[in-house]
Amino acid sequence: MFMETLAILSTILKKKQMTISTAESCTGGLLAAALTNIPGSSEYFGLGLVTYSNLSKVQLLGVNETTIEKYGAVSEKTAEEMAMGAKKLAKSDIGIAITGVAGPGGGTEEKPVGLVYVAVAKDNNIFVLKNNFEGDRNTIRKKTVIAAVEYLVSIINN
Numbered sequence: 001m002f003m004e005t006l007a008i009l010s011t012i013l014k015k016k017q018m019t020i021s022t023a024e025s026c027t028g029g030l031l032a033a034a035l036t037n038i039p040g041s042s043e044y045f046g047l048g049l050v051t052y053s054n055l056s057k058v059q060l061l062g063v064n065e066t067t068i069e070k071y072g073a074v075s076e077k078t079a080e081e082m083a084m085g086a087k088k089l090a091k092s093d094i095g096i097a098i099t100g101v102a103g104p105g106g107g108t109e110e111k112p113v114g115l116v117y118v119a120v121a122k123d124n125n126i127f128v129l130k131n132n133f134e135g136d137r138n139t140i141r142k143k144t145v146i147a148a149v150e151y152l153v154s155i156i157n158n
Contacts, residue, residue, distance in 0.1 A: 002146050002149070005146075005149050005150055005153060006034060006035070006037070006038055006149055007038065008153055009035075009149055009152055009153050009156070010035075010038040010040065010041065010044070012153065012156050012157065013043075013044040013156070014040065014043055014044060016156070018044060018093040018094060018156070019044050019045070019046045019090070019091075019092040019093050019094070020035065020044055020045060020046065020092055020093065020094040020095070020096065020152075021045075021046040021047040021048065021049075021086040021087060021089065021090035021092040021094070021095050021096075022035065022047070022048045022049065022086060022095075022096050022097070022098075023049045023051055023057075023061055023082040023083065023085060023086035023095065023096070023097040023098075024048070024049070024050050024051070024097070024098045025050070025051060025052055025057075025073065025074075025082075025097075025098060025099040025100065026074075026098060026099060026100040026101065026102040026116065026140075026141065026144070027098045027100075027102075027141050027144050027145055027148075028050055028052070028141070029048060029050045030141055030142070030144075030145045031048075031096070031098060031144075031145050031148055031149075032045075032048030032050075034145055034149065035048075035149075036048070046090035046091070046092040047086065047089060047090035047092070049061070049086060049089075051082065054068050054073050057073065057078065057081075057082060057085075060085070060089070061081065061082050061085025061086060061089065061097075062081065062084075062085040062088070062089075063078055063081040063082055063085060064081060067081055072111065073099060074099050074100055074101055074111050074115060074116075074117065075099070075117065076117055076119070076128050076130065078099055078117075079097050079098070079099050079117035079118065079119035079128060080097075080119045080121070080126045080128060082095075082097030082099060082119065083095040083096055083097035083119035083120055083121035083126060084121045084126065085097075086121075087121045093122065093123075094120060094121065094122045094152070094156070095120070095121040096118065096119070096120050096121075096148060096152060097117075097118070097119045097121075098116065098117070098118050098119075098144055098145075098148060099116070099117050100114075100115055100116030100117060100131075100140070100144060101113050101114065101115050101116070102116075102137045102140045102141050102144075103136070103137050103140060104136065104137060112132070113140070114131075114132050114133040114134055114135070114140050115130075115131070115132055116130075116131045116132075116133060116140070116144045116147075117129070117130055117131075118131070118144070118147060118148045118151055120151065120152060120155050122155060122156070127151070127155050129147065129148075129151045131143070131144065131147055
């Protein structure tokens with residue numbers, strides 16, 4: 001099913017002649033790997049960054065330090081700025097960003113393990129999907145990538 005969704009995304013991006021770039025934190029490049037696993041992805045894939053540290057989010061993607069201080073690295077606002085940064089840096093039509101708590105540690109009552117934000121910057125709009133996944137680290141990361149691809153398809157189709 002996931003491979004079918006990836007193939008659909010690839011077809012849509014090619015048909016609409018759109019480019020995409022990624023900025024990932026907790027998924028560590030899994031989304032970029034999935035997107036580039038499809039033959040012909042060089043037609044639409046521009047850039048993939050793993051911005052795990054706050055410093056890399058600020059220096060590479062232009063995330064405002066104040067955003068991280070006020071809302072945290074795992075937040076809707078940080079995800080939005082990461083997506084815009086990826087889009088701008090690569091001059092892509094779409095920027096997608098993922099930030100979250102994959103676990104097993106690092107969770108808090110406010111931001112538990114499994115909390116993940118996926119932000120998509122397209123045109124002048126930003127769309128954010130908040131998820132609370134259950135499972136171990138690898139399961140959360142895989143579920144996040146699946147959700148991100150499905151979310152992309154729904155946004156690009158509209």
